[in-house]
Amino acid sequence: xxxxxxxxxxxxxxxxxxxxxxxxxxxxxxxxxxxxxxxxxxxxxxxxxxxxxxxxxxxxxxxxxxxxxxxxxxxxxxxxxxxxxxxxxxxxxxxxxxxxxxxxxxxxxxxxxxxxxxxxxxxxxxxxxxxxxxxxxxxxxxxxxxxxxxxxxxxxxxxxxxxxxxxxxxxxxxxxxxxxxxxxxxxxxxxxxxxxxxxxxxxxxxxxxxxxxxxxxxxxxxxxxxxxxxxxxxxxxxxxxxxxxxxxxxxxxxxxxxxxxxxxxxxxxxxxxxxxxxxxxxxxxxxxxxxxxxxxxxxxxxxxxxxxxxxxxxxxxxxxxxxxxxxxxxxxxxxxxxxxxxxxxxxxxxxxxxxxxxxxxxxxxxxxx
Amino acid sequence: xxxxxxxxxxxxxxxxxxxxxxxxxxxxxxxxxxxxxxxxxxxxxxxxxxxxxxxxxxxxxxxxxxxxxxxxxxxxxxxxxxxxxxxxxxxxxxxxxxxxxxxxxxxxxxxxxxxxxxxxxxxxxxxxxxxxxxxxxxxxxxxxxxxxxxxxxxxxxxxxxxxxxxxxxxxxxxxxxxxxx
Amino acid sequence: xxxxxxxxxxxxxxxxxxxxxxxxxxxxxxxxxxxxxxxxxxxxxxxxxxxxxxxxxxxxxxxxxxxxxxxxxxxxxxxxxxxxxxxxxxxxxxxxxxxx
Numbered sequence: 001x002x003x004x005x006x007x008x009x010x011x012x013x014x015x016x017x018x019x020x021x022x023x024x025x026x027x028x029x030x031x032x033x034x035x036x037x038x039x040x041x042x043x044x045x046x047x048x049x050x051x052x053x054x055x056x057x058x059x060x061x062x063x064x065x066x067x068x069x070x071x072x073x074x075x076x077x078x079x080x081x082x083x084x085x086x087x088x089x090x091x092x093x094x095x096x097x098x099x100x101x102x103x104x105x106x107x108x109x110x111x112x113x114x115x116x117x118x119x120x121x122x123x124x125x126x127x128x129x130x131x132x133x134x135x136x137x138x139x140x141x142x143x144x145x146x147x148x149x150x151x152x153x154x155x156x157x158x159x160x161x162x163x164x165x166x167x168x169x170x171x172x173x174x175x176x177x178x179x180x181x182x183x184x185x186x187x188x189x190x191x192x193x194x195x196x197x198x199x200x201x202x203x204x205x206x207x208x209x210x211x212x213x214x215x216x217x218x219x220x221x222x223x224x225x226x227x228x229x230x231x232x233x234x235x236x237x238x239x240x241x242x243x244x245x246x247x248x249x250x251x252x253x254x255x256x257x258x259x260x261x262x263x264x265x266x267x268x269x270x271x272x273x274x275x276x277x278x279x280x281x282x283x284x285x286x287x288x289x290x291x292x293x294x295x296x297x298x299x300x301x302x303x304x305x306x307x308x309x310x311x312x313x314x315x316x317x318x319x320x321x322x323x324x325x326x327x328x329x330x331x332x333x334x335x336x337x338x339x340x341x342x343x344x345x346x347x348x349x350x351x352x353x354x355x356x357x358x359x360x361x362x363x364x365x366x367x368x369x
Numbered sequence: 370x371x372x373x374x375x376x377x378x379x380x381x382x383x384x385x386x387x388x389x390x391x392x393x394x395x396x397x398x399x400x401x402x403x404x405x406x407x408x409x410x411x412x413x414x415x416x417x418x419x420x421x422x423x424x425x426x427x428x429x430x431x432x433x434x435x436x437x438x439x440x441x442x443x444x445x446x447x448x449x450x451x452x453x454x455x456x457x458x459x460x461x462x463x464x465x466x467x468x469x470x471x472x473x474x475x476x477x478x479x480x481x482x483x484x485x486x487x488x489x490x491x492x493x494x495x496x497x498x499x500x501x502x503x504x505x506x507x508x509x510x511x512x513x514x515x516x517x518x519x520x521x522x523x524x525x526x527x528x529x530x531x532x533x534x535x536x537x538x539x540x541x542x543x544x545x546x547x548x549x550x
Numbered sequence: 551x552x553x554x555x556x557x558x559x560x561x562x563x564x565x566x567x568x569x570x571x572x573x574x575x576x577x578x579x580x581x582x583x584x585x586x587x588x589x590x591x592x593x594x595x596x597x598x599x600x601x602x603x604x605x606x607x608x609x610x611x612x613x614x615x616x617x618x619x620x621x622x623x624x625x626x627x628x629x630x631x632x633x634x635x636x637x638x639x640x641x642x643x644x645x646x647x648x649x650x
Contacts, residue, residue, distance in 0.1 A: 019370040094397060125506055129424040136432025140404065143439055147397065159443065166436055186507050372551060380559045387566035387586055396579060403582050406563070410589050413559065414612075416551075417600045422592075422612050429616050434585060434623045441627040442578055445634040474569035481568055485561055510613075513606050521610075525617055532621035536628035543635065 030111070033121055037110055041261040042072035044307065048260075051308065052315045082249035090246070091148040098145035099247065099254035105137030106258040109265050114188040116278045116295035127188040128180065131269065132173055135224065138262060139165035142226075142233070145255065146243035157242025160322055161233030165224055167329045172220035174337035175213040178344040179203055179273050182210065182353065192277030200357035202276040207356055209343040214274045216337050218306075221266035223325070225259055228310060229317040230325055263310055264303065271302035372416055379412025391474075396442055404435045421507050556597040564590035577630050577640045581623060588619040 046061065046069060053060030061068035086095055112127040114120050124130055139162045146158010180186055182203055183194040195201050203210050223230040233242040244255045271277060278295035320328070351359055386406025393399045407430045414423035514522050563586055570583030592612040599608030630640060637644050 023371060023374075091395075091397065094401065097401065124424075125420045126424040129421070129428065133424055133427030133432055136428065136436070139432070140436055140439070143436065144397075144401070147439075147443070159440070162436060162440070166432070169432070376551065376555065380555065383559060384562050387563050390582055390586065391566045391569045391573070396576060399579065399582055403585060406586065407589065410563070410593055413556070413593060414596055417556070417596050419596045419600075419609050419612070422596055422609050422616075425613055425616055429620050430585075430589075434620055437623060437627055438578060438581065441630060444631050445578065445640045470573040470575070471569070474572035477572055478565040478569050482561065482565055485564075489557060509606055510609060513610055514613075517607075518610050521614060525614060529617070529621055532625050536624045539625070540628040540631045 030121055033110055033113075034107055037261055037264065038257065040264055041257045042076065043069075044260040044264060045075065045256070046072045047307070048311050048314075051311045055312070055315045076253065079249050079253040084251070085246070085248050087150055087246050090150045094144050094148035095246075096251075098141050098148055099251045099258075101141030101144065102138050102258040103141075103254045105134050105141060106262045106265065108134045108137070109262070112188055113265065113268055114192050114272045114277055115299055116292045117189065117193070118292050119296065120188060123187060123189050126186045128176055128191065128269075128273075129186050131265075132169070132176065135262065135266075136166070136169065138258065141258075142243050145247065146233075149243070149246035151246060154243050154245045157233040157245070161226055161243055164226065164230060164233065164322075164325060164329075167326060168220045168223040168333075171216050171329065171333040171337040172224065174334070174341050175217045175220070176273065178213055178337075178341045179210060181341075181344050181348060182206055188272060192272050192279065195276045195279055197276060197279035197281045197283070199276075200355070201279070202274060204274045205356060207344065207347045209340045209347060210274070212336065213340045213344075214270070216333055216340070217270055217274070220329075220333065221263075221270065222310065222313065223329070225262045225266060227259070227263055228314040229320045231314075232319060232322050232325065264307060267306035267310060268299070268303040270306055271299065275302050275306075277302075375412060376416045379409045379416065382406065382409030383413060384409075397439070400435060400438050400442065403438075404431060407431055407435070421510050553597060553601045556593065560590045560593045560597065563587075563593065575642050577633070577642055577645075578627070580642065581626055581630070584626075585619060585623065588615055591615060 049071070050060040050068070061071040064070045064074050086092060109131050111122045112120065112124055112131055142165065143158045143162035146154045146156075146161065149155070149158075179191065183191045185191070195203055199205060204214050205211065222228040226233050244252055247255060278299040280291070280294045280298050284291065284294045354362075383406050386402045386404075386409055389402035390399045390406065393402060407426065411423045411426040411431075414420075414426060567583045567586030567590060570586060571580050574580050574583065592615040595608040595612045595615070599606065633645065634640055
């Protein structure tokens with residue numbers, strides 16, 4: 001994206017940038033992206049309250065702005081103005097570091113989001129692998145937050161949260177590996193570009209193994225962000241809000257915001273890997289700026305659809321006990337994910353990497369003549 | 370110039386993290402400084418054009434080894450605290466080394482640096498050291514792993530299986546043998 | 551950029567790892583030093599592939615170093631946890647059962 005912006009500005013405005021100009025453009029672009037996604041995180045809190053209210057047949061916040069849309073700003077101001085309590089016996093360095101680690105991990109994962117074919121902030125050669133590494137830093141942050149609070153509830157919540165995150169990374173990584181095998185590369189442009197715009201080109205319907213893989217990825221990413229039926233580390237009835245019990249004000253806002261942005265990032269990656277990403281039907285708008293805008297709209301529509309499903313699942317299913325959670329991961333999801341990997345490899349070898357739709361089409365055309 | 374900036378930042382992070390690991394008194398702090406140092410080394414890999422190795426470093430070390438170390442510290446109650454009763458009711462002993470051990474360490478380190486400089490001097494001659502502008506792609510590494518280094522690849526998979534099963538068996542809680550002791 | 555800065559960084563990491571391995575009395579502290587030493591070695595491998603050869607053997611070997619370090623950390627920490635279950639201490643001087 002940096003090259004496209006620099007070349008675009010160079011052509012239209014005739015400016016020539018040295019390394020300092022390139023660096024400044026890159027910083028401005030990443031600042032815009034981070035702010036935009038923080039805005040999405042804030043609106044996610046509002047969306048969650050409104051959607052949960054809709055499911056529970058009540059009104060959500062509707063006083064602060066038109067339809068209560070400025071509620072997240074009011075929450076932000078409230079958190080900024082709260083007193084910053086640090087427990088006396090806590091480990092102060094780690095206490096201050098833990099929310100920053102969580103937030104840094106989530107912000108670093110924004111660098112490879114495939115918003116459109118031109119708007120990836122950094123099209124790394126190893127995009128999806130980098131994403132897997134960076135979302136593990138969030139687990140370290142949760143563990144340190146739980147440890148540094150010097151309280152039993154926080155310690156238990158931190159250990160459960162960290163063990164949940166590192167356990168569910170295994171089926172998520174295996175599922176992503178099977179999709180990478182279909183696409184042939186780790187870069188996110190390769191992964192999205194290999195899909196078509198219509199559902200028959202999506203990797204969701206490529207073979208039955210990737211169909212199962214989508215659900216494994218979805219369940220695993222719900223567990224990775226401590227969300228939905230897997231939110232035991234932050235359960236209010238069991239652990240008095242778990243690992244972020246002792247954090248108040250802006251530190252708690254870092255934890256909460258990092259959770260909402262991470263949910264959006266994982267939904268966006270699910271949309272990119274399985275639902276066709278930014279590919280626009282009919283290739284509207286061509287390849288210029290209008291095409292990029294259409295791609296952005298399609299990508300955000302798919303991500304928000306999955307985000308709605310995540311919120312819907314949270315307010316529908318009861319919470320899972322921690323040993324059920326671990327059993328689900330290690331005894332069910334990981335064997336299924338391994339079976340998926342082997343099955344995808346066999347499919348790619350037997351059918352030369354064609355999807356179910358392509359095989360059906362060839363079969364019908366061959367038998368029709 | 371961009372490369373110099375990224376190199377300086379990563380090298381500063383790596384070296385400062387390593388120095389903090391050696392001279393910190395708290396084991397959890399040392400683990401966190403190790404995390405910073407590993408992220409710095411990943412940045413150095415990026416400046417050397419090794420993107421896949423940098424991503425692997427992030428996934429395996431930062432996401433795996435550091436979490437494992439933190440869990441092990443929790444399970445062995447090994448934090449160095451100044452007050453007598455620690456969080457989990459265990460006694461705390463000064464486990465982070467005293468002046469004598471650090472002096473021995475520094476003397477060994479000085480000797481080691483002298484030996485290393487003598488060894489490396491021979492390989493630093495100008496004709497051998499030339500900079501190449503390449504960066505490896507994942508496809509090249511994949512092809513190499515499965516053609517030239519296939520034996521090491523297969524043996525490492527067996528090694529990982531052994532490590533997984535072995536670690537799970539060794540660290541299992543043994544209730545019966547504890548009651549015998 | 552030159553090769554000397556990378557060699558200096560790798561040397562500093564290695565020396566810090568050696569100091570940690572000698573000076574610390576906590577077994578997990580010693581394992582921290584081992585991780586630093588392995589990182590220094592892998593950094594050296596990757597540096598020399600960029601500055602000397604054009605084939606990727608150094609990158610492959612760095613990958614194997616990372617892999618082996620992870621496996622060794624896992625097994626080592628399992629041994630430490632078992633040691634703590636038996637001895638109730640992670641001080642290195644309490645591992646004296648094989649001493650004559």
